[in-house]
Amino acid sequence: MRRTQKDTEDSARTITRRGLMMGGAMTAMVAALGVRMRYLQVDQAEEFKLLAEENRVNIRLIPPMRGLIQDRNGKLIAGNEQNYRVVITREDAGDVDLVLHRLAGLIPMTAEELDSTLEEVKRNSAFVPVIVKDRLSWQDFSKVAINAPALPGVVPEVGLSRIYPRGYDFAHVVGYVGAVSQKDLDELENPDPVLRLPKFQIGKIGTERWMEGVLRGTAGTKKIEVNAVGRVMRELERQEGTPGGDIRLTIDADLQNFAQARLGEESAAVVVMDVTNGDLLCCASAPSFNPNLFVRGISHSDYASLTGNDHRPLANKTVSGAYPPGSTFKMVTALAALEAGAIDVGYRVRCPGYLEFGGRRFHCHSRGGHGQVGLTQSLEKSCDVFYYDVAQKVGIDKMAEMGRKLGLGVRHELPMSAITDGIMPDRAWKQERYKQDWRIGDTINASIGQGYVLASPLQLAVMTARIASGRSVSPRLVRMIDGKEQPVAEAAPLGIEERFLQAMRQGMYDVINSERGTARGSRVVEPTMVFAGKTGTSQVRNITAAERARGVISNDQLPWNRRDHALFVGYAPYDNPRYAVSVVVEHGGGGSTAAAPIARDVILAALAGGRPPLSAYPSAQRGRIETMLEELPLRDPETGALEDSDQA
Known part of the structure; x- marks a missing residue:
């Protein structure tokens, strides 16, 4: 059937109207997208930049140096010494068992220490460093550093650790420090975030405990760049903390x-x-x-010898x-x-x-x-x-x-x-x-x-x-x-x-x-x-x-x-x-x-x-x-x- 002139004109008018409606809708959508893009890229730019930065940059605490304890004349009773230690990161080590056994051939490690390290490595994320051995001698520390190519994932580090040069004389007065326990945290209403750092030590007894607030100091911070899985890529900024206060006792x-x-x-x-x-x-x-x-970290045998002594050396x-x-x-x-x-x-x-x-x-x-x-x-x-x-x-x-x-x-x-x-x-x-x-x-x-x-x-x-x-x-x-x-x-x-x-x-x-x-x-x-x-x-x-x-x-x-x-x-x-x-x-x-x-x-x-x-x-x-x-x-x-x- 042949279309009449009138039918053709009606069809053209319909198409034109639909085209205009679709064009208008598309224009409205483009305009809305433009407004939204402007909002996100201009008005909200700083907020999204901050969110991206927080995903890329982490802030970590730097443990403060603990204050010194001295006698009345300034002689050192409790101080800090360099602590040579070795850490291992599972994702870099590959075969952790093999690497640890190679390490045990260089530095003294007991079977108990090896088993304990393996358990801790498995318990933590693959990118988290785990302390394998601390308080190494300079000779052992050097051996690890020299053999680093054969020990993937193993890194020798230098930190600070508490030392008591006059230990026996002041053991009961000054006391000692130890790793923060859950009991320590439960006793505090608002624990200092630094207390949650792995192996961070606080005073357990004596002056070390009762003057903890003075001796601990304030933690520093460092900004580090991490990748998508949380691995540290580089350090961006560091702000050192405040060392703990020094205490001078009345004791001679x-x-x-x-x-x-x-x-x-x-x-x-x-x-x-x-x-x-x-x-x-x-x-x-x-x-x-x-x-x-x-x-x-006192051994079971040493601790048993102290608690089993009828002269009560711990009291x-x-x-x-x-x-x-x-x-x-x-x-x-x-x-x-x-x-x-x-x-x-x-x-x-x-x-x-x-x-x-x-x-x-x-x-x-x-x-x-x-x-x-x-x-x-x-x-x-x-x-x-x-x-x-x-x-x-x-x-x-x-x-x-x-x-x-x-x-x-x-x-x-x-x-x-x-x-x-x-x-x-x-x-x-x-x-x-x-x-x-x-x-x-x-x-x-x-x-x-x-x-x-x-x-x-x-x-x-x-x-x-x-x-x-x-x-x-x-x-x-x-x-x-x-x-x-x-x-x-x-x-x-x-x-x-x-x-x-x-x-x-x-x-x-x-x-x-x-x-x-x-x-x-x-x-x-x-x-x-x-x-x-x-x-x-x-x-x-x-x-x-x-x-x-x-x-x-x-x-x-x-x-x-x-x-x-x-x-x-x-x-x-x-x-x-x-x-x-x-x-x-x-x-x-x-x-x-x-x-x-x-x-x-x-x-x-x-x-x-x-x-x-x-x-x-x-x-x-x-x-x-x-x-x-x-x-x-x-x-x-x-x-x-x-x-x-x-x-x-």
Whole structure:
């Protein structure tokens, strides 16, 4: 059928209309695309550039250099050393087993270390470097570097690691660092991001832990370019962090070394405190351990040898050890009675060798008794009966009040771990702890530092310093932070009558310097260094009536762990007190024989600023003392190295 002219014209008009509609639609789409492209390329250019940059550039943290710890004179106690280590990256190594076995042929590696490294390599992403071995010697490090072509994926690196050049001497005070654990992170509300770095180390115990905020410093940052799979291509920018602050302690490294050596193989502790400002010059606990082992990763056998040792080398006995103070507590009982008006300085008691109360005998250490005894004589001879009598007059609450005034039963805040409060009991304490009433027998036992009373060597040193100075001096361990001297507030007066304190000092002088003093064997003959103190012996077992009847078994006939603790507290010089000292020798027997000689040697070293002068000892003792001093394993004053020993 032929199309008419009209049909042709209608069809043309329809096509033209459709073309216009399609053209309009296409124009609108092009316009919309143009607007969108302009929006993305111009208006949003900076935002998309930033997103692209974030995908291409990563920011990583740079661990800060840890601050140094020094003694009061600037000698290094804890520092940082170069750590030569080797890392491996799985994607570059190819056959990791083969590469590691080649590496083991160059440097010492155990089968356990190889297995551990393989597990860690498999656990991490292929491009993440894994530490294979650290603390390599320069020779081993060089071997790896020279053989690098045969060790694909293996890279020798140089970093920093903590080191304790005087480790054994300061293990308990300074502590050590270790890798951050999940427990460490859980204890913090907002953990520093640097703590999440692999193998980053923080303080675990001691000053390293409690001054972590000062020592750690602030992490730096570096910008690195990575490819699509996260592999590092190059470093673009670096901003170094802030090193940790340096800390200077009050401890004298040489005195600490001398005290540690003097304690020898004993399970013991010694504290030396400046009575004028509270500076702790010495806090030695024996036996000690090598903190460098913990930094490097202590072996199971080494750790087992420490935990299995009955002398407890891991415990800081100076602040965490709580012991019955024995007769070193008698000054507390006496001062409480004097202050309460229960007795005066002229008070006297007859000692027949025991006191009977409630059908029970409380014995004096002198079986035959001391006869008539006055206040200063009761300290000189350490008469127990005098204090049994006095305690009944004053009561436990006044004794506890005086004990706390002198620093017992009080936690002294220091940057050290496991500081004990000790126990300074009273009526309320026993009711709260045991739901029992306090008894007179409890007071009698407490009067001579037995029963419930417990004190640390630190607390005993504080007590002695306060008696010697008449002021409420408090212990201090940190002297300077980043070169800034830490302020010391002047200690307030104790509020105890001077004549009462002087009576205590006279009694302590007689303990060492009178003919019948319990510690006469430890006297000092140098006039400028005259020593005053008090011996103490605390029982760790009950002595039955039957044993007393047939004769008390001497300490040297008992197993070590059933012997009495030996204690001594003292200060010097007597007429111008400068230093207070306390010594506890666990299961040492008698305070006069085991603890007092150590206290004398250490306080003489403090006064002399070095080796105790032989002229300070009685002439009859000088030959023995000279031999003993020469045989002490002292460390080099500059390097801290222990000569002729593998403990350096």
